[in-house]
């Protein structure tokens with residue numbers, strides 16, 4: 607019997623108005639891939655059901671690309687958007703939800719403002735995911751430049767708050783093309799019954815096969831960034847491995 611499908615979320619990370627890829631989330635490592643609307647449109651035309659859309663400038667606290675991200679959502683219809691970066695208070699959360707994103711990710715706010723994050727989770731349910739951006743067992747905040755607490759402590763708190771979904775990034779693997787952290791993902795699925803979206807390190811179709819084998823444990827999807835932009839495989843090939 608074929609394993610249940612693995613959802614794929616091509617990533618469009620936006621910095622200074624451009625679609626970029628970073629290495630391990632570090633500023634200064636950007637490779638520029640042009641207009642984010644064109645990048646998202648390309649993924650949609652190639653069959654993407656979801657796009658993971660990140661405002662990196664907002665995540666780093668050095669500006670924002672809110673109007674441009676709204677253009678992506680409006681000008682690339684028919685694709686579901688997971689929106690993240692800089693969603694840290696009522697105004698940014700409401701703006702993100704009103705923009706037409708299917709769901710939004712809280713990162714820093716879930717670490718630094720647990721009460722507000724819990725109230726957002728209680729109010730918006732499945733529209734909120736929490737990004738667990740991890741180095742070892744320590745969470746990363748504010749553009750991955752600051753430590754944000756112990757993974758297992760924060761996960762237990764978010765479980766109590768009723769968090770609907772986790773987006774788990776191994777920061778040390780992000781943009782490195784060295785394979786996803788299957789051990790970390792497995793360990794997190796053992797602590798929660800909620801779906802987990804995997805991010806960081808995907809480099810090959812074999813990595814997608816390995817992630818698909820974790821779907822019965824609770825891995826729901828995979829964010830694919832550099833591997834697609836570096837032509838390690840095509841989105842159509844990835845879809846064939848993940849969905850068929």
Ligand SMILES: O=C(O)c1ccccc1N[C@@H]1O[C@H](COP(=O)(O)O)[C@@H](O)[C@H]1O
Nearest residue numbers: 631665690691692712713714737749750
């Ligand atoms: O996606 C990246 O490459 C990235 C790099 C450095 C920092 C953050 C990054 N992405 C995502 O940003 C949000 C967190 O934003 P915030 O803390 O809520 O403002 C999270 O989804 C990260 O995965």
